[in-house]
Amino acid sequence: GQNIDQPTEMTATEGAIVQINCTYQTSGFNGLFWYQQHAGEAPTFLSYNVLDGLEEKGRFSSFLSRSKGYSYLLLKELQMKDSASYLCAVTEGSYQLIWGAGTKLIIKP
Amino acid sequence: IAGITQAPTSQILAAGRRMTLRCTQDMRHNAMYWYRQDLGLGLRLIHYSNTAGTTGKGEVPDGYSVSRANTDDFPLTLASAVPSQTSVYFCASSPGQGGVETQYFGPGTRLLVL
Numbered sequence: 001g002q003n004i005d006q007p008t009e010m011t012a013t014e015g016a017i018v019q020i021n022c023t024y025q026t027s028g029f030n031g032l033f034w035y036q037q038h039a040g041e042a043p044t045f046l047s048y049n050v051l052d053g054l055e056e057k058g059r060f061s062s063f064l065s066r067s068k069g070y071s072y073l074l075l076k077e078l079q080m081k082d083s084a085s086y087l088c089a090v091t092e093g094s095y096q097l098i099w100g101a102g103t104k105l106i107i108k109p
Numbered sequence: 110i111a112g113i114t115q116a117p118t119s120q121i122l123a124a125g126r127r128m129t130l131r132c133t134q135d136m137r138h139n140a141m142y143w144y145r146q147d148l149g150l151g152l153r154l155i156h157y158s159n160t161a162g163t164t165g166k167g168e169v170p171d172g173y174s175v176s177r178a179n180t181d182d183f184p185l186t187l188a189s190a191v192p193s194q195t196s197v198y199f200c201a202s203s204p205g206q207g208g209v210e211t212q213y214f215g216p217g218t219r220l221l222v223l
Contacts, residue, residue: 004151031209042199042214043152050209087151091209096167099144099151 004100006088011106012078020073020103022088030091034062034073037085037102046073046086075105083107112136113215115200121221122190130185130218132200139205141183142212143167143175145196152199158183159205190222 003025012018024032031050035043049055049064049071061074073086085102092098113134122128134141139160144152154167158177172194174186183202187194198218203210 008149033211042216044214045211048209048211089152096154096157097152097212099153101149101151 004088004090004098006086006100006103008101009104009106011108012075014078014080014107014109016078017074017076018078018105020075020086020105022071022073022100024069024071024088024090024098024100026069026090026092026098028092029066032062032064032071032091033089033097034071035087035089037087039084043087078107080107080109113200113202113213115198115215115218117218118216119219119221121223122187124190124192124222126190128187128190128220130187130198130200130220132183132185132215133181134183134200134202134213134215135181136202136204136213137180138202138213139180140203140210141177142201142203143173143183143185144199144201145169145194146199146217147196155185155198190220192222194220195222196220 005023034046037043047062054063059076064071085104087102088100089097116131142157143155146152153169155173156175158164161180200215201212203212
């Protein structure tokens with residue numbers, strides 16, 4: 001079976017850096033997605049990792065270690081608009097996505 | 110229309126009633142999906158369609174049915190609603206070219222079954 005774990009909630013300060021972790025156990029891993037979801041809105045795509053290492057995209061970076069079943073999303077120079085839930089999702093053999101419950105990130109001034 | 114639209118935005122439904130949630134995309138994507146999102150749980154796949162004319166069951170299909178008569182539309186029907194179907198329902202699509210793809214989501218339908 002598949003299992004994805006993320007912290008339920010995190011708090012950080014505006015301008016700071018925060019790292020949101022995701023661990024997974026799945027068969028037939030094909031890649032890992034991070035999505036952002038503001039309250040009351042739809043999830044939107046942030047990043048996709050299929051190879052080990054760090055993918056940087058502006059203030060957001062995502063890291064993957066396939067051997068450890070581990071990923072993190074790194075958010076730099078936090079802004080109030082970054083307050084949202086961050087969803088980790090992994091693909092498995094059928095190419096469908098298995099979703100974590102999400103991490104609610106609260107940014108304080 | 111740009112992207113994916115869903116209707117209605119929200120609905121209060123009496124238990125036992127039949128309800129169809131509508132989903133339309135204009136991106137000519139082959140693959141479409143229906144998820145439900147409940148507090149404390151990840152998005153759970155209800156049904157999916159890899160291409161027009163085909164559908165498949167996801168993780169939580171019981172009590173729901175879908176059809177895919179054409180590329181653009183993917184309606185989800187609750188034949189006889191029950192309170193446990195209270196949830197936020199998201200429709201999503203992806204190009205459907207094969208392999209791993211980014212999914213794009215509609216704005217969601219908030220359903221309350223009483």
